Amino acid sequence: MFRKIVVGVALLAGVVSAQNCFADEGTVKVLYAGSLVNLMEHGVGPAFEKQTGLHFEGYAAGSKKIANELKGKLRQGDVFISASPKVNDALMGAANGNQVTWYVTFAKSPLMIGYNPQSRFAHDFQTKRWDEVLEEPGIHIGRTDPKLDPKGMFTLELMKKAATLYGKPDLVQKTLGDEENPAQVLPEETLVGRLQSGQLDAGFFYSTETSDLKIPAVAPAPELKAQANYTLTVLSDAPNAAGAAKFVDFLLSAQGRDLLKAHGVDVVKTTVSGDAQAVPTVLKTAVESKQ
Structure with a gap:
């Protein structure tokens, strides 16, 4: 009786395994x-x-x-x-x-600075240079982890180039803080949602994100290109x-x-x-x- 049960279980396992293989082939x-x-x-x-x-x-x-x-x-x-x-x-x-x-x-897909149109900083993005807006007190900025995501690395590179281009040696520290700043660094797959929900005023996004999701955005100067x-x-x-x-x-x-x-x-x-x-x-x- 025990042997029949073992054989039955083995046969059932084989069927399940075969079904899983079939499912994998279709996925x-x-x-x-x-x-x-x-x-x-x-x-x-x-x-x-x-x-x-x-x-x-x-x-x-x-x-x-x-x-x-x-x-x-x-x-x-x-x-x-x-x-x-x-x-x-x-x-x-x-x-x-x-x-x-x-x-x-x-x-x-080029890197852009996207912002929430309902943010109190939205008008400033339309009338001032983007780096000046990112320096304003109280603005909530989002970006990805440079150790886990190329976009996070490109963001740091962009800001360092901007610091040189605009003659602002403290720009990176004033806008981003530490590279792993926990107040800004977020998983890439959640960044857009945080911006759209109003948790963020602005963030760094690729043009495919800003274009596809109708996020207002500012393109950095050509000299700062990152993509x-x-x-x-x-x-x-x-x-x-x-x-x-x-x-x-x-x-x-x-x-x-x-x-x-x-x-x-x-x-x-x-x-x-x-x-x-x-x-x-x-x-x-x-x-x-x-x-």
């Missing part, structure tokens, strides 16, 4: 930079599902945070979309587990490599690129970095240079 897990939440969840994801019949499962966070989770085996995915090519480098090579062997740069350079790749240990390839193919297709443009992302000529020979054969045409 593509996309790990992406938090600045692309609206684009991925309301644009690309639904369109991909309609086009392929596969299920899109997204996870948004700072690009460096995702890379750290991948290196620490805390998270697994099929596709990785980063806001900075350098993040991919941290996942390449034997020392980093060879989780990334190639990646494609496909879009960019996200979006990349994507199929992770080496992707559970659903075939589905991942279909997602990359879709995102780089005419339909995918139109969606990127519609959500305020600047599409650029695709370039392959890393081991070009490792690009799956089914994606060779998709990743070839195109504008």
Whole structure:
């Protein structure tokens, strides 16, 4: 009797395992930079599902945070979309587990200073230079962690350049405080919500966020230019490599690129970095240079 129960449980486990495998084959897990939440969840994801019949499962966070989770085996995915090519480098090579062997740069998005139109500082952003407004007493500023997110790093770089350009050696300290200032540093995926709810008066966002979500924004002077350079790749240990390839193919297709443009992302000529020979054969045409 006991043996029959054991066999029955084993058979049931096999059925469940088979069902889970089948479910995994129908799901593509996309790990992406938090600045692309609206684009991925309301644009690309639904369109991909309609086009392929596969299920899109997204996870948004700072690009460096995702890379750290991948290196620490805390998270697994099929596709990785980063806001900075350098993040991919941290996942390449034997020392980093060879989780990334190639990646494609496909879009960019300049850094902007976005503000809440209901904020008492809104009029000042429309009439004064943005750095002067950020120095005003009582303003609540939001930004991301420079250790976990490229946007946070770009923010620091932008402010340091502004300090030099405008002859204000104490600008960074007066506006941002310490690099890890807990009063300002927030998870990338929550920054927009904090601004829209009025918890923040202003923050640093990519143009895809300000354009897509109708956030009033000020563009820094050309000399201060900082931007996200979006990349994507199929992770080496992707559970659903075939589905991942279909997602990359879709995102780089005419339909995918139109969606990127519609959500305020600047599409650029695709370039392959890393081991070009490792690009799956089914994606060779998709990743070839195109504008």
